[in-house]
Amino acid sequence: MAKIVVEGLKYRYPLAKKLALNDISFEVDEGEFIGIIGANGAGKSTLCQALTGIVPLFFKGAYGGRVVIDGIEVTKSSLSEISLKIGMVLQNPFTQITGSKLTVYEEIAFGLENMGLEREEMKRRIDEALMLLDLYKHKDKNPFDLSGGQMQRLAIASIIAMQPKIIVLDEPTSQLDPQGSSEVFKAVSDLKKKGITIIMVEHKVEKLSEYADRIMLLHDGRLIDFDTPSKIFSRDDLKDYGVVEPVFTRYCKSIGLKNEMGLYPVTLDEAVDLVVKKREHSS
Amino acid sequence: MRMMSLYKDRNTIVHKIDPLNKILYILASILITMLISDFKVLILTLVVSLLLLLLGKVIKNVFPIISFSLIVLVTIVIIQGLFNPNNKTPLVNIGQFIFYKEGIIYSFLLILRVLNILCAFSLLILTTKPSDLIENLVRRGLSPKLGYVLASVLQIIPQMLSTMDTILDAQRSRGLETEGKLIKRVKAFIPLIGPAVMNSLISTRERAMALEMRGFNSNIKKTFLNEHDETSFDKLIRYLLIALIIFTIVWRLVWLK
Amino acid sequence: MSKKLWSFKFSTAALVLIPAAVGINYIGKLFAGLLKLPLWLDSIGTMLASMLAGPIIGALSGAINNIIYGLTMDPISFVYAITSIAIGITVGVLMFKGLIKNVYLAILSGIIVALVAAVVSTPINIAFWGGQTGNIWGDALFASLMAKKFPMWLASFLDEFVVDLPDKVASLVISFLIYKGLPKSLINLYSSDDEIEKL
Numbered sequence: 149m150a151k152i153v154v155e156g157l158k159y160r161y162p163l164a165k166k167l168a169l170n171d172i173s174f175e176v177d178e179g180e181f182i183g184i185i186g187a188n189g190a191g192k193s194t195l196c197q198a199l200t201g202i203v204p205l206f207f208k209g210a211y212g213g214r215v216v217i218d219g220i221e222v223t224k225s226s227l228s229e230i231s232l233k234i235g236m237v238l239q240n241p242f243t244q245i246t247g248s249k250l251t252v253y254e255e256i257a258f259g260l261e262n263m264g265l266e267r268e269e270m271k272r273r274i275d276e277a278l279m280l281l282d283l284y285k286h287k288d289k290n291p292f293d294l295s296g297g298q299m300q301r302l303a304i305a306s307i308i309a310m311q312p313k314i315i316v317l318d319e320p321t322s323q324l325d326p327q328g329s330s331e332v333f334k335a336v337s338d339l340k341k342k343g344i345t346i347i348m349v350e351h352k353v354e355k356l357s358e359y360a361d362r363i364m365l366l367h368d369g370r371l372i373d374f375d376t377p378s379k380i381f382s383r384d385d386l387k388d389y390g391v392v393e394p395v396f397t398r399y400c401k402s403i404g405l406k407n408e409m410g411l412y413p414v415t416l417d418e419a420v421d422l423v424v425k426k427r428e429h430s431s
Numbered sequence: 432m433r434m435m436s437l438y439k440d441r442n443t444i445v446h447k448i449d450p451l452n453k454i455l456y457i458l459a460s461i462l463i464t465m466l467i468s469d470f471k472v473l474i475l476t477l478v479v480s481l482l483l484l485l486l487g488k489v490i491k492n493v494f495p496i497i498s499f500s501l502i503v504l505v506t507i508v509i510i511q512g513l514f515n516p517n518n519k520t521p522l523v524n525i526g527q528f529i530f531y532k533e534g535i536i537y538s539f540l541l542i543l544r545v546l547n548i549l550c551a552f553s554l555l556i557l558t559t560k561p562s563d564l565i566e567n568l569v570r571r572g573l574s575p576k577l578g579y580v581l582a583s584v585l586q587i588i589p590q591m592l593s594t595m596d597t598i599l600d601a602q603r604s605r606g607l608e609t610e611g612k613l614i615k616r617v618k619a620f621i622p623l624i625g626p627a628v629m630n631s632l633i634s635t636r637e638r639a640m641a642l643e644m645r646g647f648n649s650n651i652k653k654t655f656l657n658e659h660d661e662t663s664f665d666k667l668i669r670y671l672l673i674a675l676i677i678f679t680i681v682w683r684l685v686w687l688k
Numbered sequence: 689m690s691k692k693l694w695s696f697k698f699s700t701a702a703l704v705l706i707p708a709a710v711g712i713n714y715i716g717k718l719f720a721g722l723l724k725l726p727l728w729l730d731s732i733g734t735m736l737a738s739m740l741a742g743p744i745i746g747a748l749s750g751a752i753n754n755i756i757y758g759l760t761m762d763p764i765s766f767v768y769a770i771t772s773i774a775i776g777i778t779v780g781v782l783m784f785k786g787l788i789k790n791v792y793l794a795i796l797s798g799i800i801v802a803l804v805a806a807v808v809s810t811p812i813n814i815a816f817w818g819g820q821t822g823n824i825w826g827d828a829l830f831a832s833l834m835a836k837k838f839p840m841w842l843a844s845f846l847d848e849f850v851v852d853l854p855d856k857v858a859s860l861v862i863s864f865l866i867y868k869g870l871p872k873s874l875i876n877l878y879s880s881d882d883e884i885e886k887l
């Protein structure tokens with residue numbers, strides 16, 4: 149059964165004139181890694197918020213269609229219930245720290261306390277999350293003393309400890325330095341290995357092509373395309389949607405280097421393979 | 432500054448007393464000082480507070496707290512000594528000013544009251560971690576949401592302050608003048624506070640979303656990571672303080688007759 | 689309207705507004721000090737919270753402002769929580785009754801707020817300080833009125849009022865100007881009672 153079902157989703161923010169999401173439908177299966185790309189204002193964040201119920205339970209406005217997460221329709225549920233199924237990590241690491249806890253360890257406990265978990269279960273989950281996100285050595289630090297990358301991993305750990313089956317990440321690396329960025333990518337790929345479904349908005353398309361099973365292309369609130377990275381980045385109208393392909397793809401496009409399926413490579417390895425093959429072929 | 436607090440970390444018995452008991456102690460001190468205007472009683476409670484502060488090894492830290500009120504406390508003596516409506520008996524002449532006994536006595540009463548209250552509060556503030564105090568109150572029925580608000584203020588303010596310098600530099604580099612005539616300085620206020628307000632409101636929106644995703648609005652009864660056991664010693668102190676509070680009220684009622 | 693106005697069911701956004709309001713109060717005070725202004729300007733956050741989310745959130749912001757101040761700086765501040773609560777309620781009611789529409793009305797409202805603040809503070813000032821406020825200019829007025837045998841409550845009230853008047857008027861005008869400059873989507877966030885429209 150698909151984990152996420154979206155049908156005819158439409159949404160307009162309060163006081164706004166145009167739709168931020170316009171007739172969006174798709175399904176995502178358990179364990180998939182989905183990338184979301186699109187220009188600024190395309191509706192990527194709004195879609196993330198619609199998946200987690202923030203839209204329309206937090207931002208009210210006008211809403212149509214259905215979002216069903218693991219069998220629950222979000223508009224018929226509450227945010228605290230939905231948060232047990234699907235978690236969300238935002239762009240700004242600072243604002244995700246609750247601010248009410250003095251250590252990394254306690255910060256992760258915040259959501260678990262709200263869930264009413266037993267102390268032993270809480271500790272077990274916190275330890276697990278600390279290990280998974282490689283934060284164990286920082287567990288007694290004040291959350292605000294962490295680096296950006298560490299803080300973002302703490303945000304992920306705090307969500308993971310609540311054990312949702314799906315995690316949505318909205319540009320989690322955009323405010324991080326390269327070091328912090330790769331820390332977060334590594335963490336996310338570890339989550340994927342654990343079977344967690346991942347939805348990630350990301351501008352670093354090279355990284356995204358490496359990890360994502362499928363990529364969603366959004367423009368002006370509409371879902372333009374939803375397919376494998378090579379299909380998406382092989383499109384020749386990406387410019388119209390304000391997105392760029394990975395550098396390797398761009399290079400291969402410029403010299404017209406396609407694989408046997410007629411698609412351009414999207415990762416460095418694929419590109420190298422193809423170039424080597426081509427060389428052998430011609431020599 | 433990571434967190435606003437006057438807490439002084441020491442290992443004393445006073446630090447280990449249940450925060451609720453310290454609150455009850457404040458309540459008792461205020462009631463005693465407000466209801467009983469007897470110098471002996473006021474001095475006795477002040478001495479008790481000072482001894483407890485001494486026991487908590489924080490007596491030195493009380494002075495900065497008192498210093499906030501120092502100037503008023505001094506001027507109270509002057510103004511009451513000179514102008515208290517009940518003034519009759521001249522005490523001393525300083526130049527053309529006559530200080531009266533009634534006013535001076537009244538001012539001492541006021542000063543003792545304020546010192547009593549300051550010292551009782553200091554006992555709580557200096558020997559209790561704010562986060563422990565708040566968590567304790569939440570366990571005892573304070574709304575967890577209010578608890579969150581209180582706890583987060585202590586860390587969010589220092590975070591906001593760190594953006595102040597950024598704003599100041601940015602606006603100065605755009606030619607904002609922060610010195611000179613009063614009108615110039617008044618005009619500079621909005622360009623400074625405006626961005627601070629915008630930043631903090633936008634953070635508010637994001638933080639609210641993040642909290643929602645952490646079960647902030649959950650209807651399930653909240654549990655606590657940290658354990659908490661009330662010792663029988665704490666219970667004993669609590670009953671004693673409650674008895675003292677009742678006794679004070681009754682005493683006052685009886686005396687009034 | 690009145691039901692909404694006094695609702696105790698807070699949205700998360702409105703609750704998280706409280707720490708921000710307390711922070712803004714604090715930053716206002718620091719900027720005023722930095723610019724050497726003869727005003728405190730330390731209730732702008734409370735006033736904005738009232739304008740955005742109503743009198744109850746405003747009152748809570750005021751109360752928590754003083755509680756935090758009391759816990760971290762000067763315990764006497766606890767007692768004046770009542771004044772901050774009164775300011776929060778007054779601004780919230782004036783705003784939601786549509787009375788703060790332009791700068792002139794903001795000035796008028798500032799005068800009302802100063803009156804309310806002085807009325808609430810006076811008994812506290814009398815009980816704790818024999819009527820003084822701790823402000824040099826106000827207390828000088830107090831001393832001269834006392835010397836002229838004015839009743840203490842009146843002298844004390846005027847002491848507080850002359851200090852509060854410029855501060856509260858300036859604070860309210862500044863809060864109003866900031867409020868006017870906020871994007872609509874932010875202003876809308878704190879009114880929790882919107883319905884979801886069907887598309």
Ligand SMILES: Nc1ncnc2c1ncn2[C@@H]1O[C@H](COP(=O)(O)OP(=O)(O)O)[C@@H](O)[C@H]1O
Pocket residue numbers: 161162164168186187188189190191192193194195207873
């Ligand atoms: N809180 C909001 N209130 C009103 N309009 C909004 C809000 N957030 C986003 N929008 C609008 O919705 C559209 C989609 O925005 P968003 O989902 O943030 O795009 P993206 O994340 O792809 O950059 C944009 O036109 C944006 O201006």
Ligand SMILES: [Mg+2]
Pocket residue numbers: 192193194
């Ligand atoms: Mg976005």
